[in-house]
Amino acid sequence: MKLVEVIRTDATDPKIFEACKQWVLDIGKHPVSCKDTPGFIVNRLLVPYLAQAISLYERGDATKEDIDVSMQFGAGHPMGPITLADYVGLDTTLFILEGWVRDHPNEPAFFVPEIVRKKVAEGKLGRKTGEGFYKWDGDKRL
Numbered sequence: 001m002k003l004v005e006v007i008r009t010d011a012t013d014p015k016i017f018e019a020c021k022q023w024v025l026d027i028g029k030h031p032v033s034c035k036d037t038p039g040f041i042v043n044r045l046l047v048p049y050l051a052q053a054i055s056l057y058e059r060g061d062a063t064k065e066d067i068d069v070s071m072q073f074g075a076g077h078p079m080g081p082i083t084l085a086d087y088v089g090l091d092t093t094l095f096i097l098e099g100w101v102r103d104h105p106n107e108p109a110f111f112v113p114e115i116v117r118k119k120v121a122e123g124k125l126g127r128k129t130g131e132g133f134y135k136w137d138g139d140k141r142l
Contacts, residue, residue: 004029005040038100047096048109051116053081057133058115064133082133083141085116086126090133094120 004024008017017033024031034041053071057064068080085093093116100110119125119132126132127139135142 002028002030003042004031005042006031006033007036007040008033009036038104039096043096047093047100050081050085050093051097051109051111051113054085054113054116054133055111057082058113086132086134086136086141087139089125089128090116090119091125 006017006020006024021031021033032041038044039047053067056062056067062070064080064082068083071077071080079087094112097110097112097116100107101112104110123129124131126134127136127141130136
């Protein structure tokens with residue numbers, strides 16, 4: 001990854017913060033900053049996006065393949081959200097979402113699609129177990 005999220009709190013010394021951002025640049029990465037908030041920037045946007053995509057599939061609004069292809073060709077993403085959820089692990093996705101729902105019960109972006117709970121309970125965690133929403137052979141989606 002080329003991106004590094006550098007997190008600032010009210011207690012962060014501005015000189016230390018700037019030194020951290022410079023170090024990130026020095027190692028050839030791109031720093032971005034944000035407050036200490038659940039998921040920071042990337043995961044705060046990514047995980048609810050995965051949940052919404054899975055929810056579309058769960059409701060029968062679209063096939064998992066059409067959801068993935070839509071985001072690849074329509075939004076230029078390297079892989080679709082359902083493939084990505086399988087790739088990172090449905091257990092990981094569930095763990096993050098359950099924590100956010102517990103800690104922020106009034107945040108509508110944080111919810112757990114029931115199909116994720118079901119697949120995790122069945123041991124279908126995605127790429128790491130060879131099956132989740134898709135079947136996998138190592139890192140290759142079948």
